[in-house]
Amino acid sequence: MQSFVDFLNGIIWSPVLIYLCLGAGLFYSIATRFVQIRHFREMWRLLMEGKSSDKGISSFQALAVSLSGRVGTGNIAGVAAAIGFGGPGAVFWMWVVAFFGAxxxxxxxxxxxxxxEEDEDGQFRGGPAYYIEKAMGKKWYAWxxxxxTIFACGVLLPGVQSNSIGNAVEAAFGSGEMIExxxxxxxxxxxxxxxIVSIILAFIIFGGVKRIASFTQIVVPFMALAYIIIAFIIILxxxxxxxxxxxxxxxxxxTPMAGIGAAIGWGVKRGVYSNEAGQGTGPHAAAAADVQHPAQQGLVQSFSIYIDTLLVCSATAFMxxxxxxxxxxxxxxxxxLVQNLSADISANGPMFTQLAIESAMPGIGKPFIAFALFFFAFTTILAYYYIAxxxxxxxRRSLKLPGMxxxxxxxxxxxxFYGTVKAANLAWAMGDVGVGLMAWLNIVGILxxxxxAKPAMVALKDYENQxxxxxxxxxxxxxxxxxxxxDYWEKRYKSFGKSSSGARDLSGEPIEPTA
Structure with a gap:
């Protein structure tokens, strides 16, 4: 099984995908005139001002849900793997992916x-499948x-997250009795x-997106801040x-420290795995937000890449x-090429990070990472469920099967549950297959x-005009x-026009959209 999955990864994660991820980010950075820099202040403003509604969640909640997908084992175990197989230089390429990926x-x-769209329950739904069908007109590709994505987020990727939780708990508190x-x-x-993880998960996911958003908007910022504080102390x-x-x-x-291109390859792979820019996961939460203009949530989600990689991943790498x-x-x-630790310590797991904190703060490292990984990975599993x-x-819009x-x-x-107990190498390899498939399909689609039609560019120009x-x-x-x-925005604009005279500037003059 491991060799078959590795074979698939060799095809999916060929240099073509690596350069496609970097190339798409560079292309969109130039096309948007580096929107990730120009609108940095606007991202902050939107993040603080958004409100939720009966149909959707706030910009901050959408950010928290998407961050719960981005901030996971990739930030703790994934960074360790990037360094373990690509050397410290892989961190640089994670930064590059983050900057262009924004x-x-x-x-x-x-x-x-x-x-x-609004679904039959009155909640907002959207993501790559929706915009591929509506903007490309290719329903088969959307399917x-x-x-x-259902296969990746519903089966493969959750196992990666729970596997890291299990490994971290075992490393922190011991394995206990071995059971056949x-x-x-x-x-x-x-x-x-x-x-325990399975029981808590079931309680939350049976409560719907509102319960997921309410949980993640509290847990994600708290754990990210606590993690960064510990890293900052060690750096100081x-x-x-x-x-x-x-x-x-x-x-x-x-430099070819771990073989030609190893730093680039591992940096980009773990960078995409961690911040998920272009992978197609973030748009699902973005679509659930209730905002005045589509460009607003695009800017908020762009900001999430900085939080994920430039803050949390960098904190791990420096430690x-x-x-x-x-x-x-x-x-x-x-x-x-470099051996500072015992050969039996795997790079595919949280042990590098645990040992880093343990060496600086004896008695704290292993239990803290187990605690942090539990919340990071658990909220990521919630995000994966929502995406699936x-x-x-x-x-279900076309195939109305009951009980799906x-x-x-x-x-x-x-x-x-199964992911918690299976081998780490297989878990990561299967997760890489899922990430790679989604990245291929989504990046090609958005290009x-x-x-x-350039709809996202048109929306940005319209927002900037207003x-x-x-x-x-x-x-x-x-x-x-x-x-x-x-369709949703057409309907919304018509209802807005009936209740007011439309968008107006500060002097009261009407503002017309400009293509």
Missing amino acids: ATAYIESALAQIYK IFAIA TTIGTISLAKIVTGT LNINMVPTVFSMIIGDAF IIITGAYNVHGGAEGAY ETNIAYI MFVLKIILTVAV IIFFL QQAGVKEYTFNPVKLGIKNA
């Missing part, structure tokens, strides 16, 4: 807002994405952990090493490199949409802008 995140999230089961010998610690304790760490990251980024708690694998089996649920809602949501909840809960005019309330009229099939 523009990609704007594009895909704005598209999700433009083409979102392929939806099915691949039909799927192998499993430690009591992992069985108990898997059971070793402040004299910071220039050396920067030198290692920048210097190793352009690991400063404390020297890492090995760098060479090309041959069992060979190391949204794609089932998309399929219930079956998803059961399968995902079982996958989470085609860009050259067909900004310059100083409107009191933003509006979005897709018909005037030449954007087709944006």
Whole structure:
């Protein structure tokens, strides 16, 4: 099984996808005139001002849900893997992916807002499947994405998250008694952990998106802040090493430390895995937000990339490199370019990060990372459930099979329990297959949409025009802008026109959309 999954990964994660991720981010950065820099202040403003409604969640809640997907094991175990197989230079390429990926995140999230729908329960739904069908006009392609995403987010990716939880708990508190089961010998610690996680998960996902959003908007900021504070303390304790760490990251980024392209390959792979820009997961939460204009949530989601990679991932990387708690694998089996730790400590897991904190704060590292990973990974599993649920809602528009949501909840809960106890290498490899498939389908889709109609670019220009005019309330009229099939916004604009005279600037003059 491991060799088959590795074979698939070799095809999916070929250099073509790696350069496609970087290339798409660079392309959209130039096309939007580096929207991730120009509208940085606006991102902050929108983040603080958004409100929820009966139909949707607030911008901050949508950010929290998408961040719960972005901030997960990729930030703790994924960064360790990037350093372990690509050297410290891989961190530089994670930064590059984050910077350019912020523009990609704007594009895909704005598209999700433009083409979102209200489902039969009155909730907002949207994402790549929706905008691929409506903007590209290719329903078959949308179905392929939806099915691949249900499989990835409902079966493969949750196992990666829960596997890291199980490993972290076992490392922190011991394995306990070993128990023989039909799927192998499993430690009591992992069985108990898997059971607890599954029960809490079932309680929340049976409560719907509102309960998910309410949970993540509290937990994600709290845990991210606590994690960054611990990292900051360790960095302060070793402040004299910071220039050396920067030198290692920048210097190793352009040298074949772990083989030609290893730093780039692992940095981009784990960067995409961590911040998910272009992968197609973030747009699902973006579509659920209730905003005045599609560009607004695109900007908020763009900001989430900075939080994920430039803050949380960098915190992990600095802790690991400063404390020297890492090995760098060479090309041959069992060979190391750098070996600071025992050879039996795997790079595919949270051990580098746990040992880094433990070396600086004895007695704190292992239990703290177990605690942090539990919340990071658990909220990521919730985000994956919501993404899978949204794609089932998309399929249910055409194929009205009863009980599809219930079956998803059961399968995902079982996958989470099983993922807690299976081998880490297989869990990560299967997760990479899911991430890679979604990234291929989504990035190709948004590039085609860009050259067909540029709806996200048109929305950005319209928003900037209204900004310059100083409107009191933003509006979005897709018909005037030449954007087709944006049914929700067409209906909303008509109802807005009946209740007011439309968008007006500060002097009271009407503002017309400009394509």
